[in-house]
Amino acid sequence: MATFADQSLPGRLLRANSADVALAAARPRQPCAAPPRAAPLPRPSIHGHGHSARGHSTHSASATPAQISDLASWTQEASGAKAAVREEADGSSLVASGAISEGDEILAVPREMWVTAEDARRRWGPRLEGLEAWAQVALLLVAERGDGGSRWRAYLEGLPATPRSPVFWEGDRLAGLAGTQLMASCEGYREYFSQRFVELEAGVFKKYPELFPSNVFTLEAWKWAVGTVRAQVHPPLEGESLALVPVADLVCHSRNPNTEWRLSSGGFLSRGESLSLVAMRNISSEEVLSIDFGPDKLDSQVALDYGEVDVGTMKGGYVLTLTLPEDDPAFDDKIDILELAGFGQSATFKLCPNEPLSTDMLAFLRLMYISGADSFHLEALFRNEAWNHVLAPLSEENERTICDTMIAGCRDALGQYKTNPSSDRAILSRRGAAIEEVLAAQIRLGEQEGVRATLEQFEQRKFDLSKLDYYAERRLRDLGLLDEEGKSTYDGFMEDGIA
Numbered sequence: 001m002a003t004f005a006d007q008s009l010p011g012r013l014l015r016a017n018s019a020d021v022a023l024a025a026a027r028p029r030q031p032c033a034a035p036p037r038a039a040p041l042p043r044p045s046i047h048g049h050g051h052s053a054r055g056h057s058t059h060s061a062s063a064t065p066a067q068i069s070d071l072a073s074w075t076q077e078a079s080g081a082k083a084a085v086r087e088e089a090d091g092s093s094l095v096a097s098g099a100i101s102e103g104d105e106i107l108a109v110p111r112e113m114w115v116t117a118e119d120a121r122r123r124w125g126p127r128l129e130g131l132e133a134w135a136q137v138a139l140l141l142v143a144e145r146g147d148g149g150s151r152w153r154a155y156l157e158g159l160p161a162t163p164r165s166p167v168f169w170e171g172d173r174l175a176g177l178a179g180t181q182l183m184a185s186c187e188g189y190r191e192y193f194s195q196r197f198v199e200l201e202a203g204v205f206k207k208y209p210e211l212f213p214s215n216v217f218t219l220e221a222w223k224w225a226v227g228t229v230r231a232q233v234h235p236p237l238e239g240e241s242l243a244l245v246p247v248a249d250l251v252c253h254s255r256n257p258n259t260e261w262r263l264s265s266g267g268f269l270s271r272g273e274s275l276s277l278v279a280m281r282n283i284s285s286e287e288v289l290s291i292d293f294g295p296d297k298l299d300s301q302v303a304l305d306y307g308e309v310d311v312g313t314m315k316g317g318y319v320l321t322l323t324l325p326e327d328d329p330a331f332d333d334k335i336d337i338l339e340l341a342g343f344g345q346s347a348t349f350k351l352c353p354n355e356p357l358s359t360d361m362l363a364f365l366r367l368m369y370i371s372g373a374d375s376f377h378l379e380a381l382f383r384n385e386a387w388n389h390v391l392a393p394l395s396e397e398n399e400r401t402i403c404d405t406m407i408a409g410c411r412d413a414l415g416q417y418k419t420n421p422s423s424d425r426a427i428l429s430r431r432g433a434a435i436e437e438v439l440a441a442q443i444r445l446g447e448q449e450g451v452r453a454t455l456e457q458f459e460q461r462k463f464d465l466s467k468l469d470y471y472a473e474r475r476l477r478d479l480g481l482l483d484e485e486g487k488s489t490y491d492g493f494m495e496d497g498i499a
Contacts, residue, residue, distance in 0.1 A: 082106045083277075083289060085250060093288045094250035100283040106259065107247065107277040114237070114275070115140065115152055115244040127208055133240045134233075135196070138225035141244075142217055145225075155246035163227030164307030167193075169436065176440035179416035180447055181318060182300045189304075190223075197222045230305055234293065236263050237275060245275050253306060254290035255313035258283050261291060298350060299446045309442045311428065316446015317352035318413070318454070322364045333378040334367055341387040353453040357461075359391060365402040366390040374398050377471075393468045403462040410455035414448060421445055 086095045120136035128136050144150040167189045177183035205212045232244040264276040294302040298317040299309045323346040349361040367390045374394050393399045427441035
């Protein structure tokens with residue numbers, strides 16, 4: 001089966017037979033496998049100039065002046081006056097207070113200021129045993145949010161009431177994602193969040209009602225908390241070591257970042273571990289500080305996790321998930337070959353414009369659709385060499401099957417979009433467009449460009465099938481029975497009457 005989906009989403013996948021590829025998203029990723037990620041304190045405005053965050057990303061903030069004052073003083077302390085919170089009509093940003101040199105530590109937030117799963121366990125003890133770190137932190141956010149005496153009060157009050165991820169969009173905003181892989185992923189996440197809440201209700205909430213009162217730990221509060229955890233987590237503080245770091249959420253997203261986060265052994269106000277913001281290049285005074293929220297992620301993946309895109313630098317594409325069906329008659333042989341090659345039953349590949357087809361993706365497809373005369377590649381005799389066999393075309397029949405499959409799937413996917421690339425480009429170039437409208441346009445355009453480029457490559461590949469070098473010819477050449485031009489080496493013997 002082949003599905004187009006968010007590469008980290010586990011669960012049910014949509015099946016396709018050899019004549020069809022389903023282009024759709026599956027269920028949300030398990031945040032414990034790859035921790036939740038989403039958007040920091042958002043800041044709108046997209047059409048700024050120079051180094052403004054508004055010129056780079058669809059990031060907006062919603063804190064009140066009093067909250068900004070608290071954040072500003074907090075930042076002043078943590079950075080030793082190298083960074084400051086700048087509040088404008090359309091949001092807040094973290095900016096350089098003066099010129100900063102490459103390699104300088106701009107900001108160091110000590111561990112005691114972080115929000116961690118360890119803090120949750122300190123509050124509830126072993127009652128959270130078995131819950132992932134992200135779930136523990138989410139429950140802690142729900143509890144601390146209503147506590148006026150919380151030591152994280154300034155941080156919590158500055159968090160958006162609604163996370164910026166499209167997972168939380170409704171109505172016209174959500175309709176703007178119609179037909180996209182991102183929308184299907186959002187639907188999967190919403191279902192997953194609700195499913196996990198039901199499990200909590202039947203488990204820890206029911207067992208300890210005095211610690212988790214139903215009027216506080218509601219479904220809406222849980223969704224907000226999970227979305228917020230996703231919105232605040234960045235490497236290297238992720239996975240089971242994830243932490244939410246006050247002030248860190250003010251650093252905006254850019255595909256051309258000027259800073260990066262690093263763990264350090266000590267920092268301002270602390271001799272212990274700190275999260276340090278370090279300059280990747282020289283930074284000018286008043287320049288907005290930025291990191292890349294997902295260097296290896298497509299725009300759609302960053303938008304899903306963080307509710308942001310860098311409008312100035314598009315990184316569009318589509319994610320293809322290939323899954324070997326368990327009802328494949330040769331499943332056992334094929335899964336053995338995949339595992340020997342370092343793969344599992346499923347694998348994901350990014351389909352990006354201006355990039356060649358992945359060699360591993362083609363190999364996975366060839367293996368999936370091996371049948372008939374090509375089935376000898378699955379014999380135990382070839383087990384250790386089989387993956388090398390499928391790294392190149394096996395037969396014209398096999399190659400035609402994968403071309404037809406991918407062409408049909410790509411055409412079907414493109415038919416799902418409600419807009420065309422021209423209209424999306426017009427939105428991106430229009431000044432004053434709403435943040436959500438711009439984000440949706442960039443996602444639609446990037447996904448379509450990735451799928452269209454893949455379609456064109458497979459159409460060209462199908463046209464060139466007769467020109468490809470197949471296994472039989474390669475094998476005969478290795479045995480010296482064909483020359484480099486594909487002619488039989490027997491010809492000379494026949495002419496001389498030797499044969």
